[in-house]
Amino acid sequence: MIIVTNKDATKLNPTTIAITATFTALTFVATYFLQISLPISGGYFNLGEVVIYITALAFGPWIGAFAGGIGSMLADIASPYAVWAPGTLVIKGLEGLVVGLLYARLKRGKSSLEPAKPKDIVSLLIFGFLSSASIIIFGVAFFADGLVVWIILAILMLVAIMLAVYYIKVNMYWITFSVLAGMLIMVPGYLIYGFFLKGAEALTEVPVNIIQCLVGMYLAIPVYQSLYKSKILENFVIQKKAQETAS
Secondary structure (H helix, E strand, O other), X not given: OOOOOHHHHHOOOHHHHHHHHHHHHHHHHHHHOOOEEEOOOOEEEOOXXXXXXXXXXXXXXXXXXXXXXXXXXXXXXXXXXXXXXXXXXXXHHHHHHHXXXXXXXXXXXXXXXXXXXXXXXXXXXXXXXXXXXXXXXXXXHHOHHHHHHHHHHHHHHHHHXXXXXXXXXXXXXXXXXXXXXXXXHHHHHHHHHHHHXXXXXXXXXXXXXXXXXXXXXXXXXXXXXXXXXXXXXXXXXXXXXXXXXXX
């Protein structure tokens, strides 16, 4: 298996540009078309983190930063949430950068594919079920009218968890640690930016953003593993090196 490195991901060539454009567009789609409005804070729940994490884990920090920052910002501008766009550009860009940098550093010189250990499966199930339960509890507490949406999200997370447990090969600790580091950028970032816009009402964003990051992580894991096991990442590196040699 050929691994995408930070050095590879920073060189501009047609393959890098195509990958970056594709995942920036996918980030926009996941953020723009899958929104749940949060009336108190003026923000919204979305699934953009799913694509940001996939991009950062699979293609490195710089593509992850660009796709996360630009794709998410454009979604804000195209939505009734344009006031959040400047903060989103910085926060989501840093989120993708941190997740990609930390994950690349943790797996440097090592294969990310390894058989699942019992402790990995148990911890994943416990953490996953608690996360799914928290989504439903949050929906009951704040969005009783739209509870079905949160139940669907919880079910999707459980399905993703079951898929991960069934054929998990990626190192869950590396991914979890990297995503939690990104969450420490995203959640406080929006809290601080929200205080400038909405004052204390920004506090209502905190549980939503935590759940958004957890949903993003669990839905990203099976997709990332599929990319890693396929020839997509290998072909990505081969094409880039061929283009760099030709130039």
